[in-house]
Amino acid sequence: MAEAALTCEGLSASYGQRIVLTNVTLSVPYGSALALIGPNGAGKSTLIKAVLGLVETGGLMRVLGRDPARARPEVAYVPQADTLDAAFPATAGEVVLMGRYRSIGWLRRPRRHDREIAASALDRVGLATRAKDRFGTLSMGQRQRVLLARAIAAEPRLLLLDESFNGVDSASQETILETLAGLRAISTTIMLATHDLALARRACDLVCLLNGTVRALGTPDQVLQPEHFYQAMTP
Numbered sequence: 220m221a222e223a224a225l226t227c228e229g230l231s232a233s234y235g236q237r238i239v240l241t242n243v244t245l246s247v248p249y250g251s252a253l254a255l256i257g258p259n260g261a262g263k264s265t266l267i268k269a270v271l272g273l274v275e276t277g278g279l280m281r282v283l284g285r286d287p288a289r290a291r292p293e294v295a296y297v298p299q300a301d302t303l304d305a306a307f308p309a310t311a312g313e314v315v316l317m318g319r320y321r322s323i324g325w326l327r328r329p330r331r332h333d334r335e336i337a338a339s340a341l342d343r344v345g346l347a348t349r350a351k352d353r354f355g356t357l358s359m360g361q362r363q364r365v366l367l368a369r370a371i372a373a374e375p376r377l378l379l380l381d382e383s384f385n386g387v388d389s390a391s392q393e394t395i396l397e398t399l400a401g402l403r404a405i406s407t408t409i410m411l412a413t414h415d416l417a418l419a420r421r422a423c424d425l426v427c428l429l430n431g432t433v434r435a436l437g438t439p440d441q442v443l444q445p446e447h448f449y450q451a452m453t454p
C-alpha cells in the first residue's frame with residue numbers, strides 16, 4: 220500500500236519545556252481532506268506547525284513520504300487573514316505571486332509562466348479583477364481568498380489551512396469550499412484546523428478530534444457524534 224500523505228506515530232510537540240501534543244498517531248491518505256477540531260489550545264495550530272517543521276517534535280512524522288523539512292517545497296500553508304497586517308504594501312496579485320517564490324528563488328525575477336500560474340490561482344478564487352487592488356483594501360473574506368490563491372500558486376501536494384473560515388462572509392466561504400473541492404479533485408491532500416463543524420463536514424472526508432492528543436479519528440459521521448465530541452472537549 221502506498222504511504223499516506225501525512226503519517227504521525229507517537230508524535231509529540233513542544234515549545235521549550237511546554238509539551239503541547241503527546242502520542243499523536245494519525246494517517247491522512249493522499250487526496251483526503253482532514254479537519255482538525257478541538258477546543259482553544261488543543262494543539263491544532265501546533266500540529267500544523269509540526270508538519271511545516273516549525274516546532275520541536277518527538278516520535279515519527281512523515282510528510283509526503285519524507286521528513287517534514289524535505290517535504291516543505293511541496294507543502295503550502297494558508298494563515299488566518301486577520302493575523303496579517305492590513306497595511307501590508309502589496310497588491311492582491313503581488314501577494315499571490317509570492318506563492319511562486321519557492322520555485323523561482325527569492326533573488327530571481329518571476330517569469331511569464333509564474334505570472335500566468337499566479338493569475339490563474341487568483342481567478343480560481345474569483346478575484347481575477349482585483350489583482351491590482353491593495354491587499355489591505357479587500358474585505359476579510361477576499362483577503363482569505365487571496366491567501367488561498369497564494370498557496371495554490373505554489374502548486375502544493377499538501378495544503379494546510381489554519382482557521383481559514385474565521386470572519387469570512389458566506390460568499391467567500393462558498394468560494395473557499397469550492398476551491399478546496401477542486402484541489403481534492405486533482406489529488407491535493409488537505410489538512411485544516413477549524414471550529415466550524417458544518418464546514419468540516421462539507422470540506423473534509425476525515426475528522427480528527429484533538430485535545431493534546433488524538434481523541435477520535437474517522438469520517439465526519441463517525442467522529443462528529445456527541446459522545447466523542449464531549450469527551451474531546453473535556454481535559
Ligand SMILES: Nc1ncnc2c1ncn2[C@@H]1O[C@H](COP(=O)(O)OP(=O)(O)OP(=O)(O)O)[C@@H](O)[C@H]1O
Nearest residue numbers: 234237239257258259260261262263264265266412
Ligand atoms: N510559541 C509558543 N510558545 C509557547 N506556547 C505556545 C506557543 N504557541 C502556542 N502555545 C501554546 O500551545 C498550546 C496549543 O496552542 P495551539 O495554538 O496549537 O492551539 P489551537 O488548538 O490551535 O488553539 P486555537 O483554537 O485557540 O487556535 C496553547 O496552550 C498555547 O498557549
